[in-house]
Amino acid sequence: MQANVQTFPPFREGGSHPGHGEDHAHHEHPEPGFWEKYIFSTDHKVIGIQYGLMSLSFMLFGFFLMLLMRWQIAHPGVPVPVFGPLLEKILGQPAAHGAISPDLYNSFGAMHGTIMVFLGVVPLAFAAFGNYVTPLMIGAPDMAFPKLNMASFHVFFLGGVVMLVSFFIPGGAAQAGWTSYSPLASTIPTHGQAFWLVGMVFLITSSLLGAVNFIATIIQLRAPGMTWMRMPFFVWAQFVTAFILLLAFPPLEAAGVLQLMDNVAHTSFFLPTGLAVGGQLANISGGGSPLLWQHLFWFLGHPEVYVLILPAMGIVAEVISNNTRKPIWGYKSLVYSALFVGFLSFIVWAHHMYLTGMGQKIATFFQTTTMIISVPSVIILTCLLLSLWGGSIRLNTPMLFALGFLPMFGIGGLTGLPLGLAATDLYLHDTYYIIAHFHYVVAPGTIFALFAGVYFWFPKITGRKMSEFWGRVHFWCSFTFMNIVFMPMFAQGIKGMLRRMSDGGVNYSAARVPGAIDALPGTVMQLNGVVLWAAVCLGIAQIPFIINLFWSISHGTKVDNNPWQATTLDWQTPTPPPHGNFDVEPQVVRGPYEYSAPGHATDFTPQSEPAPKPTTAH
Amino acid sequence: MEIPYTVQNRPDTGVYNAKIGIWLFLASEMMLFGGLFSAYVLLRVGADEGMWPHGWLNVKLGAINTLLLALSAITTLLAWAACKVREFGKFKFFHACTILLAVTFLGIKSYEYRDKLLHYEVQLTNGKVADGHFVEESKDFDLAKKTGTVTLHGHTVDDRKELMDLRAPAAQAAKLEEMTIAAADIKKMENYGPRHSTFTAIYFTLTGLHALHILGGTLVIFYFWGPGSKMWKTDPERFTNRIEVSGLFWHFVDLVWIFLFPVLYLT
Numbered sequence: 100m101q102a103n104v105q106t107f108p109p110f111r112e113g114g115s116h117p118g119h120g121e122d123h124a125h126h127e128h129p130e131p132g133f134w135e136k137y138i139f140s141t142d143h144k145v146i147g148i149q150y151g152l153m154s155l156s157f158m159l160f161g162f163f164l165m166l167l168m169r170w171q172i173a174h175p176g177v178p179v180p181v182f183g184p185l186l187e188k189i190l191g192q193p194a195a196h197g198a199i200s201p202d203l204y205n206s207f208g209a210m211h212g213t214i215m216v217f218l219g220v221v222p223l224a225f226a227a228f229g230n231y232v233t234p235l236m237i238g239a240p241d242m243a244f245p246k247l248n249m250a251s252f253h254v255f256f257l258g259g260v261v262m263l264v265s266f267f268i269p270g271g272a273a274q275a276g277w278t279s280y281s282p283l284a285s286t287i288p289t290h291g292q293a294f295w296l297v298g299m300v301f302l303i304t305s306s307l308l309g310a311v312n313f314i315a316t317i318i319q320l321r322a323p324g325m326t327w328m329r330m331p332f333f334v335w336a337q338f339v340t341a342f343i344l345l346l347a348f349p350p351l352e353a354a355g356v357l358q359l360m361d362n363v364a365h366t367s368f369f370l371p372t373g374l375a376v377g378g379q380l381a382n383i384s385g386g387g388s389p390l391l392w393q394h395l396f397w398f399l400g401h402p403e404v405y406v407l408i409l410p411a412m413g414i415v416a417e418v419i420s421n422n423t424r425k426p427i428w429g430y431k432s433l434v435y436s437a438l439f440v441g442f443l444s445f446i447v448w449a450h451h452m453y454l455t456g457m458g459q460k461i462a463t464f465f466q467t468t469t470m471i472i473s474v475p476s477v478i479i480l481t482c483l484l485l486s487l488w489g490g491s492i493r494l495n496t497p498m499l500f501a502l503g504f505l506p507m508f509g510i511g512g513l514t515g516l517p518l519g520l521a522a523t524d525l526y527l528h529d530t531y532y533i534i535a536h537f538h539y540v541v542a543p544g545t546i547f548a549l550f551a552g553v554y555f556w557f558p559k560i561t562g563r564k565m566s567e568f569w570g571r572v573h574f575w576c577s578f579t580f581m582n583i584v585f586m587p588m589f590a591q592g593i594k595g596m597l598r599r600m601s602d603g604g605v606n607y608s609a610a611r612v613p614g615a616i617d618a619l620p621g622t623v624m625q626l627n628g629v630v631l632w633a634a635v636c637l638g639i640a641q642i643p644f645i646i647n648l649f650w651s652i653s654h655g656t657k658v659d660n661n662p663w664q665a666t667t668l669d670w671q672t673p674t675p676p677p678h679g680n681f682d683v684e685p686q687v688v689r690g691p692y693e694y695s696a697p698g699h700a701t702d703f704t705p706q707s708e709p710a711p712k713p714t715t716a717h
Numbered sequence: 718m719e720i721p722y723t724v725q726n727r728p729d730t731g732v733y734n735a736k737i738g739i740w741l742f743l744a745s746e747m748m749l750f751g752g753l754f755s756a757y758v759l760l761r762v763g764a765d766e767g768m769w770p771h772g773w774l775n776v777k778l779g780a781i782n783t784l785l786l787a788l789s790a791i792t793t794l795l796a797w798a799a800c801k802v803r804e805f806g807k808f809k810f811f812h813a814c815t816i817l818l819a820v821t822f823l824g825i826k827s828y829e830y831r832d833k834l835l836h837y838e839v840q841l842t843n844g845k846v847a848d849g850h851f852v853e854e855s856k857d858f859d860l861a862k863k864t865g866t867v868t869l870h871g872h873t874v875d876d877r878k879e880l881m882d883l884r885a886p887a888a889q890a891a892k893l894e895e896m897t898i899a900a901a902d903i904k905k906m907e908n909y910g911p912r913h914s915t916f917t918a919i920y921f922t923l924t925g926l927h928a929l930h931i932l933g934g935t936l937v938i939f940y941f942w943g944p945g946s947k948m949w950k951t952d953p954e955r956f957t958n959r960i961e962v963s964g965l966f967w968h969f970v971d972l973v974w975i976f977l978f979p980v981l982y983l984t
Contacts, residue, residue: 370754386915
């Protein structure tokens with residue numbers, strides 16, 4: 100059958116984009132219909148865009164939850180301005196008088212983490228970019244299993260729906276933190292935890308199917324000549340990420356099943372003998388192990404960090420190489436480091452558990468592996484940094500975000516070292532220091548890289564560029580406010596402010612112990628106000644991005660197939676790529692970053708450009 | 718462009734797409750059951766001295782089920798081999814056997830579950846423990862109101878610990894008989910369902926998840942045996958691949974049982 104060339108940007112009439120109703124009526128040609136094209140599509144590009152729009156929406160939602168929490172932290176018990184009455188209307192008693200009750204704060208906290216990690220960043224970094232870009236980059240017509248790909252998205256969608264529905268059940272959403280530690284998760288009187296677990300099983304299933312698909316695609320569908328060491332680093336990053344998802348997620352699925360049994364069938368997998376709830380001995384058989392949950396959770400939880408960061412590094416490598424107009428520095432070091440990180444990420448998990456009393460000897464082992472895993476991470480960052488040396492740098496929006504990623508991820512990574520050592524972690528554990536640390540890795544780190552990716556691949560998806568001016572506004576405002584949000588948290592944490600306090604530490608700071616230093620000095624409390632308003636400004640700074648994203652679909656500057664003059668295969672397709680991607684199967688003859696090759700007419704040599712014949716070589 | 722290597726092997730990797738897909742999927746399954754078996758180990762070594770049960774499961778039924786699955790592994794292999802040599806009739810016969818064996822396995826499993834769910838441990842107000850299978854209850858039997866009686870087929874022991882090792886000579890020698898207990902004498906009555914103890918919890922979870930895998934595998938094989946076998950006429954090679962891939966899954970599920978049987982039944 101003849102491939103159907105899409106003339107519109109695929110998500111112009113997309114399902115999750117408001118206003119698709121009226122566009123629908125204009126559809127005249129019989130095949131493929133609206134449902135096949137945008138909802139039940141098996142095209143990796145449409146699925147990538149579905150994932151992208153959905154995860155961006157979830158990130159916005161997760162951010163909004165955080166804003167409400169920041170208000171509660173800065174002004175405990177004071178009704179939320181503007182949104183307070185709405186909250187009370189929707190959620191009822193937990194948001195009485197428009198103020199956020201401690202229970203509601205807990206569920207917002209748990210859901211903020213869950214949504215940002217499992218419904219926001221991972222689907223955007225891995226599923227959205229991975230789906231759209233990976234097959235293009237390796238010269239494949241689609242993913243290896245297109246129907247499975249569609250199923251992954253639909254299961255993901257279901258998982259998201261289950262998570263959202265849990266806000267509206269009696270008792271509200273899960274409240275035991277995104278880590279859902281037992282026995283807390285089994286004793287809070289709400290079914291939100293069961294919803295959370297069912298939702299997680301859906302999300303994990305979706306990730307597994309996706310991971311199988313990605314690995315099979317990268318192994319099987321590379322175009323002729325696309326050898327392993329000719330793959331762009333982005334593809335390598337996705338490859339390693341897929342393996343981490345494939346092997347680290349199932350133990351969490353196992354843990355989820357066990358906790359679901361605890362919550363629904365009243366077993367005692369994670370509930371110890373003698374557990375008292377509300378001052379009474381719980382009616383359980385006991386004999387379970389709370390530590391077991393933590394082991395199973397963090398067996399996923401830590402590799403998950405590299406699921407969040409590796410695709411981001413892949414995007415940054417592409418953007419940096421393209422905009423410095425020179426090959427990425429140390430390509431092989433990057434690849435081997437990524438592989439090493441992937442492998443080692445499976446044996447560092449218990450550095451999250453130094454305070455559980457699991458034993459000094461075990462802690463020593465995990466301290467060692469944790470220190471070792473920082474080496475390849477530093478190699479990757481160093482390679483990206485050194486790539487800038489001697490380049491003729493184009494400072495466009497994607498490049499700004501990629502450059503922003505480097506120091507932000509650097510701060511996030513280096514502040515992690517004291518947390519990897521048991522002695523210092525005993526003090527810093529569960530304080531705002533750790534909140535600042537991992538947000539530096541993920542928020543100004545990964546999310547900046549994802550923004551870079553959105554600005555970078557937008558012209559391929561739509562055939563138009565996003566506004567450069569508003570892109571810069573978006574970058575500089577985000578960069579500034581992001582730092583004002585997270586930098587003070589280091590100070591707060593070092594001063595001893597604990598996380599998960601719904602009053603932002605008011606009660607704690609009022610405590611006076613004779614002969615001891617005051618629990619929390621007033622300056623630490625004042626920083627809560629600073630962070631709140633910086634977060635509000637950070638939210639406002641995203642408005643130009645949202646408008647730019649949708650406005651540029653129809654009004655951006657039109658560009659040709661390869662506006663960034665890039666070398667990789669994704670830019671050698673028609674724009675937007677038709678179903679089946681390539682008009683003719685590409686033949687790869689060189690590595691991915693042949694920029695500024697001496698003797699070549701242009702400063703970039705696409706991977707698929709035929710090599711000059713040896714006889715005519717000069 | 719069409720997706721390549723859906724049927725033929727890619728020369729440099731030596732496999733077709735679905736085969737690599739199923740092996741990756743099985744790797745993740747390995748981690749899933751690996752996580753659960755690790756949980757089993759941790760819970761068992763963490764159990765109180767003398768409180769991990771032995772001999773609670775019917776070894777004969779377990780052994781029969783093991784045999785059934787081992788046979789089904791052979792018929793699955795023969796079904797695939799029949800496809801390879803293009804003998805469709807033999808394929809139909811062997812996979813019919815596979816499906817029958819799988820359904821019998823599930824039947825026996827359900828019987829075992831039923832047996833556990835009808836088995837009650839009753840803590841009496843006098844400190845003794847009555848243990849046995851449910852026979853009948855009087856019409857006005859109500860634990861909360863303490864009215865009526867319940868009849869169990871079993872025996873009474875002084876201490877719960879005596880119920881832990883049913884392989885011990887004392888437990889083997891116990892005489893089982895019908896006994897009628899008044900609700901007023903009952904402190905707590907609970908069947909051997911998942912919430913009874915850590916052992917029944919992990920038993921139901923592990924075998925339940927395994928049974929779901931058996932059910933899923935049977936449905937897939939049934940589809941290829943029935944409506945899906947139309948493909949034989951149009952694309953026998955692709956069909957053979959499907960039988961191979963579903964067979965790989967089936968062998969994995971069998972293998973899980975090969976571990977479950979000794980871990981749960983024999984130790």
